Amino acid sequence: xxxxxxxxxxxxxxxxxxxTAPELAAELEVSVRTVYRDVExxxxxxxxxxxxxxxxxxxxxxxxxxxxLTGLTDAQAGSLFLAGAPGPARELGLGAxxxxxxxxxxxALPAALAGRARRIQDRFxxxxxxxxxxxxxxxxxxxxxxxxxxQRVLHAHYRRWRGEVRRELHPLGLVLKGGIWYLxxxxxxxxxxxxxxxxxxxxxxxAEGFERPAGFELAAYWQESTRRxxxxxxxxxxxxxLSPRGQRLLPMQFGxxxxxxxxxxxxxxxxxxxxxxxxxxxxxxxxxxxLRLGAEAEVLGPPxxxxxxxxxxxxxxxxxx
Numbered sequence: 001x002x003x004x005x006x007x008x009x010x011x012x013x014x015x016x017x018x019x020t021a022p023e024l025a026a027e028l029e030v031s032v033r034t035v036y037r038d039v040e041x042x043x044x045x046x047x048x049x050x051x052x053x054x055x056x057x058x059x060x061x062x063x064x065x066x067x068x069l070t071g072l073t074d075a076q077a078g079s080l081f082l083a084g085a086p087g088p089a090r091e092l093g094l095g096a097x098x099x100x101x102x103x104x105x106x107x108a109l110p111a112a113l114a115g116r117a118r119r120i121q122d123r124f125x126x127x128x129x130x131x132x133x134x135x136x137x138x139x140x141x142x143x144x145x146x147x148x149x150x151q152r153v154l155h156a157h158y159r160r161w162r163g164e165v166r167r168e169l170h171p172l173g174l175v176l177k178g179g180i181w182y183l184x185x186x187x188x189x190x191x192x193x194x195x196x197x198x199x200x201x202x203x204x205x206x207a208e209g210f211e212r213p214a215g216f217e218l219a220a221y222w223q224e225s226t227r228r229x230x231x232x233x234x235x236x237x238x239x240x241x242l243s244p245r246g247q248r249l250l251p252m253q254f255g256x257x258x259x260x261x262x263x264x265x266x267x268x269x270x271x272x273x274x275x276x277x278x279x280x281x282x283x284x285x286x287x288x289x290x291l292r293l294g295a296e297a298e299v300l301g302p303p304x305x306x307x308x309x310x311x312x313x314x315x316x317x318x319x320x321x
Contacts, residue, residue: 136198
């Protein structure tokens with residue numbers, strides 16, 4: 001562990017230039033005293049680490065010195081697919097590997113390319129979770145990820161909306177969607193199903209392995225699965241009248257479905273209102289979703305949805321009278 005830390009310290013100084021002991025301690029997640037000892041160890045091994053005193057001081061490498069000890073370990077190489085998502089990398093237990101891999105890549109790049117990579121990192125950032133929603137707690141994610149990698153059978157206790165179940169799963173892959181982790185796994189009858197990782201109550205990894213289904217591709221399965229889910233959820237179509245402000249709100253509240261509805265909208269009337277056809281979920285869910293548009297929308301059909309919305313509004317009016 002200390003050898004890895006010394007190499008990381010060396011690469012930090014090589015990539016970033018002068019750094020103070022507290023800055024190094026924060027990056028390495030050790031005490032300042034440990035940094036002092038590690039710097040002494042580097043110097044004793046022949047690495048020219050210079051200490052500048054004063055308010056602008058810190059540690060730096062002698063001019064022109066560069067290390068070539070930049071080989072990636074297996075874990076570091078494997079972590080690079082999460083290079084734009086440090087949060088998910090930490091959840092998978094790969095945070096330290098990812099940080100070390102990025103340092104090694106920067107150290108191996110020519111100076112011009114390394115500078116460009118740092119500028120990109122400074123100017124672009126990926127934040128996976130959706131707005132105003134905390135990510136699921138996923139205490140079993142790292143264990144599940146290891147089982148996916150090792151092709152080990154999982155014995156899982158899972159919470160569904162209809163109650164708790166126990167399953168023997170063949171974990172095929174993990175998907176991060178909107179800040180939420182999902183496990184794609186084969187169950188006993190050979191069917192492939194999707195499980196929300198935050199709903200696992202317990203997970204035990206078996207020593208037993210399994211064979212992946214022939215021809216299974218995670219990306220293709222996920223694309224087809226989301227298409228089927230969209231078709232199942234959006235079984236109704238609501239006809240709406242939208243004010244000009246409602247037209248601006250629709251994509252914000254309904255995303256791509258709202259954009260498609262507006263693109264196919266009829267001509268505006270004298271007051272700027274338009275008619276659109278919007279795919280919606282079940283009546284109970286659609287009423288809640290459509291109420292978010294407030295007085296900027298009127299549901300014209302189907303009649304049962306208009307009636308349900310009117311009853312809900314009447315109940316609210318009576319409550320707040």
